[in-house]
Amino acid sequence: AQSVSQHNHHVILSEAASLELGCNYSYGGTVNLFWYVQYPGQHLQLLLKYFSGDPLVKGIKGFEAEFIKSKFSFNLRKPSVQWSDTAEYFCAVKDASGGSYIPTFGRGTSLIVHP
Amino acid sequence: AAGVIQSPRHLIKEKRETATLKCYPIPRHDTVYWYQQGPGQDPQFLISFYEKMQSDKGSIPDRFSAQQFSDYHSELNMSSLELGDSALYFCASSTGTPNYGYTFGSGTRLTVV
Numbered sequence: 001a002q003s004v005s006q007h008n009h010h011v012i013l014s015e016a017a018s019l020e021l022g023c024n025y026s027y028g029g030t031v032n033l034f035w036y037v038q039y040p041g042q043h044l045q046l047l048l049k050y051f052s053g054d055p056l057v058k059g060i061k062g063f064e065a066e067f068i069k070s071k072f073s074f075n076l077r078k079p080s081v082q083w084s085d086t087a088e089y090f091c092a093v094k095d096a097s098g099g100s101y102i103p104t105f106g107r108g109t110s111l112i113v114h115p
Numbered sequence: 116a117a118g119v120i121q122s123p124r125h126l127i128k129e130k131r132e133t134a135t136l137k138c139y140p141i142p143r144h145d146t147v148y149w150y151q152q153g154p155g156q157d158p159q160f161l162i163s164f165y166e167k168m169q170s171d172k173g174s175i176p177d178r179f180s181a182q183q184f185s186d187y188h189s190e191l192n193m194s195s196l197e198l199g200d201s202a203l204y205f206c207a208s209s210t211g212t213p214n215y216g217y218t219f220g221s222g223t224r225l226t227v228v
Contacts, residue, residue, distance in 0.1 A: 013169060036219075044158065044219040088156060102148070102171055103217075105157040 004028040004106035011080055012112045021076040021109050023091030030096040035065055035072040055110050083115045098115040117141055119208050119220035127226045128196050136191040136223045140208030147179060150205040164189055166210040196227045
């Protein structure tokens with residue numbers, strides 16, 4: 001079974017600072033990877049996803065993530081955060097072999113951006 | 116664009132009561148997933164349906180049941196509610212092979228008092 005580890009539970013940044021949220025997973029097979037964002041009081045929204053191809057994935061709102069297979073990592077980055085990026089960020093991993101359609105979510109990272 | 120619709124948005128119930136949560140997937144999505152998210156917790160998968168049949172089962176308590184109807188909407192029935200059932204319940208929908216990630220509804224916030 002997969003497991004997902006998000007190292008930073010709480011991150012506090014000032015506007016314009018750069019962001020990197022760590023995500024590591026444990027699964028030896030082929031995976032699909034996702035980052036979801038949950039703004040305060042709202043539902044989960046897909047930020048970006050990786051299935052295959054270029055390991056550097058561009059998402060919405062200036063976010064990107066890099067899949068490093070050798071490190072089992074899929075870290076989320078943004079060069080310059082805004083106050084509106086304050087939210088909870090969830091990394092999710094799914095077995096791409098079709099054995100299960102259910103992704104495993106990490107515990108989430110709470111990001112607070114000070115104006 | 117149409118999204119996943121959940122109703123009600125908020126629900127307050129007393130212990131031992133029952134609750135029914137509804138989820139209307141995006142048109143032409145045939146798969147529905149239910150998640151429970153406790154305060155400060157990650158979403159925990161409960162159960163899913165594909166073409167009106169249960170397709171996968173997660174950590175859904177025996178007190179809960181769910182089904183998917185012919186119009187693909189789904190209902191989560193919760194009985195003998197406990198204080199610990201207070202959470203945000205999300206529904207997500209996708210096509211049969213969700214390699215594209217899910218589309219989540221806005222959730223139903225259930226408070227058991």
